[in-house]
Amino acid sequence: MNPVSRRKFLKISAATISVAAAGSAIVKGAEALGNKSGKEVKGVQKIPTYCDICFWKCGAIAYVNDGKLWKLEGNLEDPLSRGRLCPRGTGGVGAHYDPDRLKSPLIRRSERGREEWVEVTWDEAFTHIADKLQKIKAQYGPEAVALFAHGIGGNFFKHTLKAFGTPNITAPSFAQCRGPRDVGFRLTFGEDVSSPERTDIKNSQCLVLIGSHLGENMHNSQVQEFAEAVGNGASIIVVDPRFSVAASKAKFYLPIKPGTDLALLLAWMNVIVKEGLYDKDYVQKYGFGFEQFAAELTPYTPEWAYPETGIEPELIRTTAREMARYRPATLVHPGRHVTWYGDDAQRSRAIALLNALLGSWGRKGGFFYPVSMDVAGYPYPAYPKPEKAKVDNPDNKYPFAHETITTGIREATISGKPYPIKSWFVYATNLIHALPNEAETIKAIQNLDLLVVVDVIPSEIAGWADVVLPESVYLERYDDINVEWFREPFVALRQPVVESPHDQKPNWWMAKKLAEKLDLGAFYPWKDIEEYIIHRLTTAGLSFDELKKKGILRGSKQPIYFDEGVSAQFPTPSGKIEFYSLQLAKAGFDPVPKYRRPLPGPLGSFRLLYGRSPVHSFSRTQSNHILMDMVAENEIWINADVARRMELKTGDYVRLKNQDNIVSNKVKVKATERIRPDCVYMVHGFGHNSRGLKYAFQKGASDAQLLTRYVTDPLMGGTGMNVNFVTIESEASHG
Amino acid sequence: MARFGMVIDTAKCVGCMDCVVACKTENSVPEGLNRDWIEYEVQGKYPSLHMEIRSERCNHCSNPPCVYCCPTGASHVHDLGGVVLVEHNVCIGCKACIASCPYDARFIHPDGYADKCTFCIHRVEKGLDPACVSVCPTHCMSFGDLEDPNSDVTRLLESRNHHALIPEAGTKPCIFYLV
Ligand code: SF4
Numbered sequence: 001m002n003p004v005s006r007r008k009f010l011k012i013s014a015a016t017i018s019v020a021a022a023g024s025a026i027v028k029g030a031e032a033l034g035n036k037s038g039k040e041v042k043g044v045q046k047i048p049t050y051c052d053i054c055f056w057k058c059g060a061i062a063y064v065n066d067g068k069l070w071k072l073e074g075n076l077e078d079p080l081s082r083g084r085l086c087p088r089g090t091g092g093v094g095a096h097y098d099p100d101r102l103k104s105p106l107i108r109r110s111e112r113g114r115e116e117w118v119e120v121t122w123d124e125a126f127t128h129i130a131d132k133l134q135k136i137k138a139q140y141g142p143e144a145v146a147l148f149a150h151g152i153g154g155n156f157f158k159h160t161l162k163a164f165g166t167p168n169i170t171a172p173s174f175a176q177c178r179g180p181r182d183v184g185f186r187l188t189f190g191e192d193v194s195s196p197e198r199t200d201i202k203n204s205q206c207l208v209l210i211g212s213h214l215g216e217n218m219h220n221s222q223v224q225e226f227a228e229a230v231g232n233g234a235s236i237i238v239v240d241p242r243f244s245v246a247a248s249k250a251k252f253y254l255p256i257k258p259g260t261d262l263a264l265l266l267a268w269m270n271v272i273v274k275e276g277l278y279d280k281d282y283v284q285k286y287g288f289g290f291e292q293f294a295a296e297l298t299p300y301t302p303e304w305a306y307p308e309t310g311i312e313p314e315l316i317r318t319t320a321r322e323m324a325r326y327r328p329a330t331l332v333h334p335g336r337h338v339t340w341y342g343d344d345a346q347r348s349r350a351i352a353l354l355n356a357l358l359g360s361w362g363r364k365g366g367f368f369y370p371v372s373m374d375v376a377g378y379p380y381p382a383y384p385k386p387e388k389a390k391v392d393n394p395d396n397k398y399p400f401a402h403e404t405i406t407t408g409i410r411e412a413t414i415s416g417k418p419y420p421i422k423s424w425f426v427y428a429t430n431l432i433h434a435l436p437n438e439a440e441t442i443k444a445i446q447n448l449d450l451l452v453v454v455d456v457i458p459s460e461i462a463g464w465a466d467v468v469l470p471e472s473v474y475l476e477r478y479d480d481i482n483v484e485w486f487r488e489p490f491v492a493l494r495q496p497v498v499e500s501p502h503d504q505k506p507n508w509w510m511a512k513k514l515a516e517k518l519d520l521g522a523f524y525p526w527k528d529i530e531e532y533i534i535h536r537l538t539t540a541g542l543s544f545d546e547l548k549k550k551g552i553l554r555g556s557k558q559p560i561y562f563d564e565g566v567s568a569q570f571p572t573p574s575g576k577i578e579f580y581s582l583q584l585a586k587a588g589f590d591p592v593p594k595y596r597r598p599l600p601g602p603l604g605s606f607r608l609l610y611g612r613s614p615v616h617s618f619s620r621t622q623s624n625h626i627l628m629d630m631v632a633e634n635e636i637w638i639n640a641d642v643a644r645r646m647e648l649k650t651g652d653y654v655r656l657k658n659q660d661n662i663v664s665n666k667v668k669v670k671a672t673e674r675i676r677p678d679c680v681y682m683v684h685g686f687g688h689n690s691r692g693l694k695y696a697f698q699k700g701a702s703d704a705q706l707l708t709r710y711v712t713d714p715l716m717g718g719t720g721m722n723v724n725f726v727t728i729e730s731e732a733s734h735g
Numbered sequence: 736m737a738r739f740g741m742v743i744d745t746a747k748c749v750g751c752m753d754c755v756v757a758c759k760t761e762n763s764v765p766e767g768l769n770r771d772w773i774e775y776e777v778q779g780k781y782p783s784l785h786m787e788i789r790s791e792r793c794n795h796c797s798n799p800p801c802v803y804c805c806p807t808g809a810s811h812v813h814d815l816g817g818v819v820l821v822e823h824n825v826c827i828g829c830k831a832c833i834a835s836c837p838y839d840a841r842f843i844h845p846d847g848y849a850d851k852c853t854f855c856i857h858r859v860e861k862g863l864d865p866a867c868v869s870v871c872p873t874h875c876m877s878f879g880d881l882e883d884p885n886s887d888v889t890r891l892l893e894s895r896n897h898h899a900l901i902p903e904a905g906t907k908p909c910i911f912y913l914v
Pocket residue numbers: 051052053054055056057058081085086087088089090218219220221
């Protein structure tokens with residue numbers, strides 16, 4: 001064992017001095033915030049709610065001590081958290097106390113993007129927005145308004161804008177994240193993987209992770225189940241250019257050349273088919289077009305894949321046999337953020353096909369069939385029918401896009417075609433960091449008559465807004481109930497735990513007030529959200545009081561595997577698992593995925609890869625003091641030998657320059673054996689340039705800023721973003 | 736006599752720092768300071784690597800140099816489970832204990848006293864696990880009585896290979912890492 005270095009001691013001592021001078025922001029925050037209503041309850045109260053630091057929606061118990069938020073723990077009743085939150089959820093306390101939060105509604109008073117504001121009342125803000133929207137509607141029609149919304153908190157804004165008459169409602173979670181995966185699985189099984197994923201990790205005996213770094217990416221239930229599988233001795237196969245945390249748990253680590261995963265997948269399937277290792281009964285019973293599929297695989301031998309992937313043929317064979325050995329309890333994980341190279345839907349389809357060969361869909365240890373409680377939506381009046389079709393996908397250019405494409409809306413906003421988009425509403429998604437090519441986003445914004453941003457912190461996108469609406473953080477508000485699809489049916493309640501410290505308001509209140517200003521009050525027949533929730537619950541025979549007390553109401557267990565009685569139905573055109581896809585062929589695409597070699601970068605550059613930190617969610621948590629105390633800036637991972645050659649060492653500051661001469665903020669080097677020499681890696685979400693984010697300002701570098709290029713997936717419009725290359729510039733040369 | 740200790744399964748730990756965050760909120764550890772932390776130990780050459788991830792903290796040593804060197808008696812061994820604690824009011828912040836700890840587990844709290852992991856004795860006294868143990872999403876940490884042959888910690892140590900940190904310092908640490 002290495003002795004613990006003295007370095008840490010020095011670091012701690014230095015921190016002690018600065019903290020002694022600055023005092024504790026957490027304690028200070030608590031004093032400053034107090035309790036507005038003065039209804040302070042003495043002692044410790046425990047209030048159940050569900051988390052919103054990411055979209056997983058874990059059930060939590062908030063501890064409030066003398067009226068002040070103390071800590072958050074998992075709710076044991078909750079099937080998602082199983083009583084344990086992830087580090088971000090535990091650190092959610094910091095979101096409430098964040099001193100950089102947006103405090104009151106703001107209207108822009110100078111040029112866009114300069115972050116100069118006038119504080120206004122809520123009524124002034126809504127009047128301003130409603131006037132502009134009515135003008136846009138009169139001139140261009142209601143379809144000229146688009147909504148970008150992330151997470152369950154967007155539900156009521158969606159409702160208001162549908163009532164207003166626009167079909168243009170979108171989220172980056174499709175075209176910048178899980179879209180290709182869901183398309184690839186739909187094309188194969190007729191259903192997508194959904195969120196939370198229907199992956200039966202805890203029962204897997206062989207788990208294959210391709211670039212999916214569970215443990216660094218903290219989707220709570222998945223990480224818990226991953227550890228359970230490791231504890232059960234499951235065989236773990238990890239494919240990643242980076243020796244991820246998951247790789248350190250693996251029996252087989254495949255250090256793949258970036259961008260060549262599809263070659264590996266085809267070679268694996270070649271071996272499994274050629275050696276007859278697949279689940280023949282399953283394939284025969286449920287499969288369509290297997291013969292044609294098998295014929296297409298013939299050229300993709302492990303020997304063929306070797307020069308593409310850098311993975312030795314024997315290792316490809318051994319791992320293919322390993323997967324077959326444990327089938328059907330072998331799970332080839334479909335990943336989540338899979339917008340990598342622009343061939344992502346086809347790569348995801350290859351993952352679906354490999355799972356189909358192993359017979360894992362609908363089987364224990366593979367993919368289960370999620371179940372849910374029967375809770376109807378609120379009986380609203382019918383929405384007006386938009387006169388124009390959605391703007392994002394003209395002429396059905398991306399025929400398999402089953403959700404709205406953010407970047408398609410951005411393109412239409414820039415070009416005015418097929419029709420102009422004149423207003424964006426942005427709810428809880430920092431589009432400057434979430435979409436590739438910031439310049440295009442800004443160009444689109446400059447074409448708008450109105451940009452409204454609803455957020456809890458002054459994110460970069462809020463900096464560009466005409467009107468900023470400050471939202472209460474999740475711990476201070478009700479939200480829609482979460483009627484989840486998962487292993488067992490349940491419904492979860494988000495309820496206020498503490499009051500908002502300033503003039504922040506919950507999304508439902510804003511969406512309702514705005515609707516009323518737009519003369520759409522008829523779409524909000526309820527007085528407040530409690531009335532809305534009570535209506536939905538009582539119609540379903542559930543008790544609001546009980547839900548308030550427990551936070552979670554669980555239904556009875558239902559079958560989730562074929563073996564337990566789930567009927568094996570595949571809503572594809574053939575009604576079967578489509579090994580060969582006629583609908584792809586008909587649309588002019590490969591009916592069985594084909595490999596195309598990724599384009600190399602400029603000589604001497606490194607492919608830029610990005611990922612997640614377990615203590616941060618996207619670019620939304622860098623002003624949370626507790627989480628920043630864990631990881632305050634990102635690092636650029638550089639292979640140790642490369643770093644040595646470049647005379648760089650861990651802790652040196654550098655800047656990254658991409659192929660389009662965009663230069664990043666300064667970022668710390670992490671010289672490490674844990675990455676290939678041909679790529680570099682950084683955690684997404686850092687390098688904030690919004691001046692309002694005082695604490696996070698320019699800590700680390702932004703990967704998003706460097707993603708000027710993207711390759712659009714021809715099937716569904718997703719943006720493959722692992723196609724950017726950087727060189728490393730010494731910090732000194734930039735001052 | 737109970738002898739409290741922790742057993743941490745490095746095969747399961749993913750280094751997520753939930754243990755660090757939970758300690759922070761449970762114990763109001765001031766900004767910039769932490770009572771526990773994560774170490775990554777990487778061996779080998781890419782791509783043949785071995786990595787151990789460890790959640791570390793005060794080892795509540797059975798032979799604690801920090802207690803022996805404390806001039807005021809503030810650093811002491813608690814009656815319950817041999818937990819090493821600091822009496823805040825008695826501590827003069829002289830840092831002798833900090834210098835003597837081979838694990839760098841201690842720091843000076845902004846209020847002037849030496850601080851570190853308490854094994855969450857306030858929770859343990861109520862029959863709860865320490866905050867870090869109870870939060871860990873991978874369930875890789877166990878807390879209990881090392882002297883009790885039926886405790887989880889004892890059984891884990893009997894059934895799995897393990898190591899402690901810097902045994903050569905002779906401090907008899909009470910935190911063990913399963914490999
Ligand atoms: S995974 Fe973590 S951040 Fe996401 S909802 Fe659960 S506890 Fe919150």
